[in-house]
Amino acid sequence: MTMTQLQSASPSVSAATKAPGYWRSVGQRLMRDRVGIASALVLLAIVVSALAAPLIAPHDPNSGSVMTRLSPIGTPGHLLGTDATGRDILSRLIWGGRLSLLSGITPVVLATLIGGTLGIIAGMSGRLVNGIIMRITDIFFAFPSILLAVAISGVLGNGLGNTLVSLTVVFVPQVLRVAESATVQIARQDYVDAARATTASRLLIMTSQVLPNVLSPILIFATSLIAVSLVVAAGLNFIGLGVAPPAAEWGSMLNELRDAIYINPTLSILPGVMIVATSVCFNLLSDSLGSAMNIRETDK
Amino acid sequence: MTQHIRTESLGLPDVGGPAQPLLIVRDLKKHFPVRSGLMGKAEKVHAVDGVSFRIGKGETLGIVGESGCGKSTTTRLLLDLTRRDAGEIIFDGRGLGGGRDGISLKELRRGMQMVFQDSSTSLNPRARILDIVMFPLRAAGVDRTKARDRASMLLDRVGLHPHAFGHRFAHELSGGQRQRVNIARALATAPRLVILDEAVSALDKSVEADVLNLLADLKAEEGLTYLFISHDLGVVREVSDRVMVMYLGQIAEIGPAETIYDRPGHPYTRALLAAVPSLDPAKQIAEPPLKGDPPNPINPEPGCRFRARCPYAEGVCKAVDPAPVPVGEVEISCHMCNRASGHSQAADWLDALTKETADA
Amino acid sequence: MIRYALIRILSAIPILLGVSVVSFGLLFLQPGNPVEALLPLEASPQIAEMMKQQLGFDQPVWRQYLAWLQRTVQGDLGVSLYDGLPVAGQLGGALFNTMVLAVPAAVLAFVLGGALGLIAGYHRNTWIDRSASALAIVGVSLPQYWVAIVLVVLFSVTVNWLPASGMASPDGIPRSFSDLANMVMPVLALMLVPMGVVARVVRASVQDILSQAFIAGLQAKGLARGRILRHVIRNAMSSALSVMGLQFGFLIGGSILIEVVFNWPGSGQLLNLAIFRRDIPVLQGTVVVVAGLFVLTNLAIDLAQAAIDPRMRR
Numbered sequence: 015m016t017m018t019q020l021q022s023a024s025p026s027v028s029a030a031t032k033a034p035g036y037w038r039s040v041g042q043r044l045m046r047d048r049v050g051i052a053s054a055l056v057l058l059a060i061v062v063s064a065l066a067a068p069l070i071a072p073h074d075p076n077s078g079s080v081m082t083r084l085s086p087i088g089t090p091g092h093l094l095g096t097d098a099t100g101r102d103i104l105s106r107l108i109w110g111g112r113l114s115l116l117s118g119i120t121p122v123v124l125a126t127l128i129g130g131t132l133g134i135i136a137g138m139s140g141r142l143v144n145g146i147i148m149r150i151t152d153i154f155f156a157f158p159s160i161l162l163a164v165a166i167s168g169v170l171g172n173g174l175g176n177t178l179v180s181l182t183v184v185f186v187p188q189v190l191r192v193a194e195s196a197t198v199q200i201a202r203q204d205y206v207d208a209a210r211a212t213t214a215s216r217l218l219i220m221t222s223q224v225l226p227n228v229l230s231p232i233l234i235f236a237t238s239l240i241a242v243s244l245v246v247a248a249g250l251n252f253i254g255l256g257v258a259p260p261a262a263e264w265g266s267m268l269n270e271l272r273d274a275i276y277i278n279p280t281l282s283i284l285p286g287v288m289i290v291a292t293s294v295c296f297n298l299l300s301d302s303l304g305s306a307m308n309i310r311e312t313d314k
Numbered sequence: 315m316t317q318h319i320r321t322e323s324l325g326l327p328d329v330g331g332p333a334q335p336l337l338i339v340r341d342l343k344k345h346f347p348v349r350s351g352l353m354g355k356a357e358k359v360h361a362v363d364g365v366s367f368r369i370g371k372g373e374t375l376g377i378v379g380e381s382g383c384g385k386s387t388t389t390r391l392l393l394d395l396t397r398r399d400a401g402e403i404i405f406d407g408r409g410l411g412g413g414r415d416g417i418s419l420k421e422l423r424r425g426m427q428m429v430f431q432d433s434s435t436s437l438n439p440r441a442r443i444l445d446i447v448m449f450p451l452r453a454a455g456v457d458r459t460k461a462r463d464r465a466s467m468l469l470d471r472v473g474l475h476p477h478a479f480g481h482r483f484a485h486e487l488s489g490g491q492r493q494r495v496n497i498a499r500a501l502a503t504a505p506r507l508v509i510l511d512e513a514v515s516a517l518d519k520s521v522e523a524d525v526l527n528l529l530a531d532l533k534a535e536e537g538l539t540y541l542f543i544s545h546d547l548g549v550v551r552e553v554s555d556r557v558m559v560m561y562l563g564q565i566a567e568i569g570p571a572e573t574i575y576d577r578p579g580h581p582y583t584r585a586l587l588a589a590v591p592s593l594d595p596a597k598q599i600a601e602p603p604l605k606g607d608p609p610n611p612i613n614p615e616p617g618c619r620f621r622a623r624c625p626y627a628e629g630v631c632k633a634v635d636p637a638p639v640p641v642g643e644v645e646i647s648c649h650m651c652n653r654a655s656g657h658s659q660a661a662d663w664l665d666a667l668t669k670e671t672a673d674a
Numbered sequence: 675m676i677r678y679a680l681i682r683i684l685s686a687i688p689i690l691l692g693v694s695v696v697s698f699g700l701l702f703l704q705p706g707n708p709v710e711a712l713l714p715l716e717a718s719p720q721i722a723e724m725m726k727q728q729l730g731f732d733q734p735v736w737r738q739y740l741a742w743l744q745r746t747v748q749g750d751l752g753v754s755l756y757d758g759l760p761v762a763g764q765l766g767g768a769l770f771n772t773m774v775l776a777v778p779a780a781v782l783a784f785v786l787g788g789a790l791g792l793i794a795g796y797h798r799n800t801w802i803d804r805s806a807s808a809l810a811i812v813g814v815s816l817p818q819y820w821v822a823i824v825l826v827v828l829f830s831v832t833v834n835w836l837p838a839s840g841m842a843s844p845d846g847i848p849r850s851f852s853d854l855a856n857m858v859m860p861v862l863a864l865m866l867v868p869m870g871v872v873a874r875v876v877r878a879s880v881q882d883i884l885s886q887a888f889i890a891g892l893q894a895k896g897l898a899r900g901r902i903l904r905h906v907i908r909n910a911m912s913s914a915l916s917v918m919g920l921q922f923g924f925l926i927g928g929s930i931l932i933e934v935v936f937n938w939p940g941s942g943q944l945l946n947l948a949i950f951r952r953d954i955p956v957l958q959g960t961v962v963v964v965a966g967l968f969v970l971t972n973l974a975i976d977l978a979q980a981a982i983d984p985r986m987r988r
Contacts, residue, residue, distance in 0.1 A: 153692030157965045158927025161945075165961045168949035169703045203435035205446075208499065211393045211428055213420045214453035222449065226440045245817040249931050252819055253946055268820065272935075275838075279827040286820030294815050 043306040050302025053295040060292055064111030073102035075109040075262045084278050095281050098273045103281065107288055110262040113174065114289070117256065117263070118244030120178050125185035126236045132186075133193025134228060138201055138220060148194065154187040163246055167255040177256045181243060189236065196231045200224055230307040237300035241293040248289050264288050324454075325504030326425040328371075330407040335368040336507055336539045337392075337426070342366070342401035344384075344391055348612060357612045361387040363563035365401070366638075369507070374533070374540040376554030376571065378547055378586070382611065384563040385543045389509045392541075393428055394419055405507075424454065427505040431512040432493045437484035443469070443495055444480035450502040468498040472528060490521035497528065501536075509541045514549065526553060547587065551575050559583045562611055562619040569644025577670045579646040581624050618649065626663075630656045641667060678980050686973050690966060694746065697962035698739050701954055751959035756951045761959040764944060769926075769963070771841060772933070772940030776925040779861045783868035784918050790869070791876025791910065798881055807877065813870025819931040822863040826935070829859060839937040860936045864929070868921035875917045879910040912979055919975035923968035 044050055063070060072093075078100030082089075085096045094104040136147040154162070166180035200206065201224065209219045248265030250256045257263050259270075267285040275282045330336075342365040345358040362384045369375045377385045390396040392403060394410075403410040405425055408417035417425075427450075430436040437446055444465055451461035466476035472494040484492060493513060500508055510529070514522040526549070533540060544550050550557060551571055558568040559580065567580040578584045618636050621627035630649050638645040639652045641664070649655035650663040657663075733741075745752070751761035787810070794806035830838035836855050847853075883906050930942030937943075941960055948956035 149688070150692070153689055153696065156689050156693050156969045157696070157961075158923040158968055160924065160930065161927035161961065161964055164930055164945060164949070165697075165700055165957065166703065168945075168957060169700045169954075171705060204430045204433060205436055205438045207390075207395050208428070208430055208436065209438075209449065209453075210395055211423060212450040212453045212503070213423055214449070218453060222441075223438055227438070241815070249817060249819055253931065253934050255949065268823065272823065275823070275827060275831055279831045283820070283824050283827060286817065286823065289817055289820065290815065293817075297811075297815055 040306050044302060047302045047306065049298055050306070053298040053302070056291065057295045057299065060111055060288075060295075061115060063108050064115055067109045067112060071102075071105035071108045073105040075101060075106045076260050077101065084274050084281065086278055087280060094284060095278065097267070097271055097281070103267075103271075103284060106262040106267060107264070107285065110264045110267055110285065111288070113251075113257055113261060113263040114244065114248060114265065115292070117174065117177055117181070117247035117251070118292070119240055121181035121185055121247070122236055122240045122243050124178070124182045125189050125239070126232065128182070129186040129189030130193045130232050133190040133195075133232075134197045134220065134224065136190070137194045137197025137228075138216070138224065144194070147190070151187045151190050154183075155191075159184045159188075160246060160249070163250060164253070164255065167250055172255065172258050174257055177247060177250055180250075181247060184246075185239060185243065188239065189232065192235045193228060193232050196228045197224060200227050230303075234300055234304045234307065237303055238297055241296035241300070244289060244293050244296070248285075324424070324451075324456075326406070326421060326506060328406070328506075332371055334371070334407050336371045336406055337369040337541075338402075338404040339368070339392070340366045340402040340404070342388065342391055342403075343399045344387055344396060345399055359611050360563045360614055361611065362391060362398075363614075365560075365563070365565055367558055367565065367568055369539055369541060371506075371539055372533075372537060373555040374542055374553055376542045376544065376550035376557045377560060378544065378550050378557060379560035380586075381545065382562070383560040385560050386511055387563075388560075389428060389511050389541065389543060392509065393423065393426060424503045425505055426507040426509065427500040427503065428509040428511060429493070429496045429500045429513045432489050432496065432516040434485075436496055437492060439484055442481050442483060443474070443487070444476065446484075446495060447498045447502055450499065454503055465498070465502065468501055469495070471501075471532075472498045474498070488521075489517050490525060493517060493521075493525050494528065497525075497532070501532070506537075507539045507541065509543070511543045512545070513542075515544060515546060522549070529553070547575075559586070562614065564619055565638065565645075565647060566620065567644060567646045567648075568638075569642075569646075573642065573644055577667060579641055579644055579651055579667050580620075580648045581626055581650070582620050585623075618647075626650060626657075626659055628657055628659075675980065679977055682973060682976055682980075686969055689969055693965045693969065694743055694962055695739065697958050697965065698742055700958060700961065702735075704954075746959075746962060751963070752955035754956050755953045756947075756956070761955050764956065765941065765959055765963060768939060768941045768944040768960075769967075771938065772926060772929050772942060774841075774847065775857065775860050775864060775932070775938065775940065776922070776929060778857070779864035779925055780868065780918065780922050782861065783865040783872055783921065784914065786865070787869040787872025788876050788910070788914055790873040791878075791914070792880055792907070794873065794877040795880025795884065795906075795910075798884075803877075806873065810870040810873035810877070813866040814874070815870075816866060818863050818867060818928070819935055821866055822859065822932050822935040825859045825863055839935075841936075841938050856936075860932050860938055863932050863935075864925055868918070868925065871917055871921055872914050876910045876914050879913045880906055883909050908982070912982060915975055915979055915982075919972045922971050926967060927964055 072091075078096060080100050082092070082096050083098055083100040085092055087093070087095045089095060092102050092104065094102075094107065096102055097106070132147060136144045139147075157165075163180050163184045166183055167177055170176035170180060206219065206223050209223045214222075247256070248263070248268070251263050251265030252269045254266070254269065257266060259266065264285040268282070268289075271282040271285065342362055344362040345360050348357045348359055365384070365388055367375070377388070379385050387396065391398045391401070403422070404412075405417050405422055408415060410417055410419065410422055437443075441449075444462065447465040447468055448461045451464060452458070456464070466480065469476045469479060474491060474494050479487070479491070479495075484495070487495065496513070513529075514525050517525060529540070530553070532538060540553070542550060542553050554571045556569060557571045557574050559566045559574065559582065561582050566582045567574060567578065574583060575587065578587055616635060617633055618624070618627070618631040621631040624631065628649075634649070634655070636647045636649050636652070636655070638647045641651050649657040650660050651667070653660050653664060749762055751765065753759065754761055754764065790806045790810060794803040794810075797803050826838050829836040836858055837852075841856055926941070928942075929940055930945055932938070933940045933942035934946055941964060944956060945960045947953070948960065
């Protein structure tokens with residue numbers, strides 16, 4: 015093609031710069047989101063300190079002396095005070111982060127894998143298979159989530175594993191619904207039809223056309239679900255249905271410190287602050303992810 | 315022109331020869347079930363109800379009709395994007411699903427492709443342009459490097475420089491550019507028949523002209539055959555050799571474009587063409603030529619579909635479904651074009667029609 | 675309308691059946707033999723065998739389920755393992771106590787959340803909108819049990835205005851100011867999340883309606899602001915109602931956490947005790963009744979919505 019032909023055919027040919035791939039542009043947009051970065055940093059701090067607990071916790075979280083019980087905030091040596099049996103609260107908060115984060119994040123990861131796959135399959139299947147999967151999901155939606163989580167946990171018994179199982183069961187239907195609805199909407203688009211008009215197999219169409227477009231609503235939902243999962247997991251521990259004492263976990267700490275409510279009320283709300291802070295960060299991150307993944311946003 | 319789009323490995327060779335129509339469609343039917351609530355009767359929308367036509371090699375067949383006449387559904391049936399309920403599809407003399415001498419769906423999809431209407435959803439929003447054009451090739455088993463080279467060549471051929479556009483996303487392109495990508499994608503596997511479903515309907519007039527020119531060039535240089543669907547009567551007249559007028563899932567009239575536009579034989583075609591407003595003050599329309607609403611395509615009653623809106627409808631129109639009748643080079647499905655039908659106006663109508671033809 | 679109602683009611687039945695299956699199945703999730711769970715620890719093998727037959731555990735599972743279902747539908751939820759009293763009676767009383775908290779919380783959440791959402795929606799992007807929205811978001815994110823504790827710290831410990839726990843009135847219905855005082859904090863803690871959710875939904879709905887072109891047409895015609903407001907409220911109410919249905923379910927189903935903090939003898943506490951006493955009949959009964967209530971509440975709300983807004987009837 016001659017140069018004149020080229021220019022008359024495509025009047026807005028710009029310089030031959032290579033535009034970044036989709037995921038890299040998502041990353042770029044995230045970098046510019048100050049709220050997103052702030053919450054990510056806070057989360058990072060919480061996660062790192064939980065992982066580095068043996069290194070940075072000032073005291074052994076499980077040992078305490080009755081002599082120093084319920085010391086207030088700012089006591090020398092116990093920055094955030096001590097609980098009813100004299101254990102250092104700061105250390106327990108740092109160590110507690112491990113179990114709390116684990117109980118919050120793991121069920122959502124599992125539920126996303128299971129529910130996401132099932133939802134995409136349901137979305138791309140014919141009426142019969144879709145109907146069966148969605149009706150069964152509806153049955154689980156008939157239970158309020160906390161009730162279901164408590165009932166399953168209650169029956170299975172204590173222990174971290176059981177808590178993870180019950181929370182996963184509660185969250186799979188939610189992710190499934192989001193995945194199915196997104197898949198159905200995407201499967202209707204012309205570009206999926208265009209792909210079907212080629213010799214591509216169903217699997218190839220699912221992985222190359224549907225999956226990348228379905229991934230973002232699922233990821234955004236999953237991130238916000240972690241915020242919920244943290245609260246519910248801590249709640250289960252709060253009523254004694256999770257890890258057994260003396261394990262440090264924010265929810266069970268909240269329960270333990272209720273004894274302190276009349277002696278040193280500020281102590282009793284500290285573990286809740288951690289739960290709220292982490293949960294809010296995940297919610298904000300989910301919002302940021304939502305904006306960053308919206309490819310229609312013009313780069314400013 | 316550097317290289318032909320068709321190469322040895324891609325595309326289907328010409329088997330039937332120049333006289334063999336590239337596509338023969340016989341009695342295509344598609345009825346969509348409609349559930350009016352759990353307790354309602356299961357009813358069916360007769361979207362495509364006995365459509366038969368043929369397309370010769372190298373020609374452009376235009377399809378026109380109002381919304382809901384079944385033109386888009388017909389194209390989807392051809393590519394099996396929607397499973398047909400009945401009917402035969404014969405490509406270059408080989409029937410779809412017809413045993414040893416027949417053609418498989420896979421092969422058919424290599425010989426026939428579609429350019430979609432430019433919408434926000436005709437291109438995968440998360441894929442780069444080059445990958446979009448490469449996809450049909452990769453799906454057909456072409457290796458990565460060859461696919462990339464061919465895709466680049468195709469982008470270049472439609473006027474999008476691959477280095478400038480290959481890495482872009484769909485939302486960064488204008489409407490005309492997106493349509494060029496749609497065209498490049500359709501040509502990836504070197505098809506011989508290209509279906510253009512409202513391919514230029516969403517474009518501005520100036521851009522539309524560019525794209526139509528590109529399509530004309532491609533057709534001439536690659537020996538393509540086109541099926542051009544549009545609701546824009548003017549554009550269809552420009553590009554088509556033959557035209558098919560559809561109404562409620564059936565063909566009203568099919569024949570050479572000039573003949574149909576100048577001397578329409580079916581009352582519906584007349585009304586359709588008369589409805590195009592003219593700037594000529596002498597040709598002002600007093601009242602809309604088409605009365606009434608289009609009847610319900612759900613469970614249509616026997617007889618001619620058009621009778622509810624036809625100014626010439628009579629008893630025979632209610633009783634008997636009109637079969638296509640040849641009038642010169644045009645086939646018309648109307649009782650007035652069949653002297654033996656029993657329609658009181660048949661003789662007059664045909665005389666007037668043939669007189670116009672003689673005068674022309 | 676009638677047809678929609680019939681269809682909706684009919685489609686709720688398989689869901690209720692499914693709920694019953696899951697509730698019944700909880701029994702089998704336990705580690706160990708379900709019979710062991712129902713027996714005192716020292717029972718001999720012969721007694722265990724006898725109990726097994728008596729309770730019907732030697733029957734195939736589906737037959738056990740049907741027997742249980744039949745009893746349940748007739749109102750017989752079995753007998754508590756802990757104190758031998760019929761489950762249905764206990765549950766009825768406990769559920770009522772929970773309603774004493776849940777209903778006011780729901781009403782407050784709906785009204786306050788609606789008001790918040792309306793104000794925010796009308797004053798879009800002003801500081802009013804932003805603070806109202808912030809309030810709503812905060813309400814949604816906070817764990818209810820933590821809020822309960824904070825409230826106790828604030829209003830019982832720091833200033834001794836409200837009692838920290840207990841349900842004062844013996845049958846739940848408050849008969850005096852002091853009875854009400856016991857209710858204030860639990861209701862407050864319960865209503866925060868639903869209020870936030872309702873506020874967000876109403877705000878979005880109001881903004882959506884106000885931005886529609888035909889509103890500008892109505893205003894141009896000089897239609898009084900009051901008339902427009904009524905129209906806006908009517909539409910926003912529809913979306914708020916559907917959300918409220920879900921939230922009411924969470925209020926009843928999730929009350930366990932609040933009731934533990936305030937030592938309130940509601941269905942949540944009953945569930946809690948049942949878990950720790952391994953009182954399976956009470957557990958099953960509570961779960962199936964509360965879930966069933968949830969389904970019926972949502973059904974009622976769907977029907978109410980369809981009655982108000984014909985577009986909802988698909």
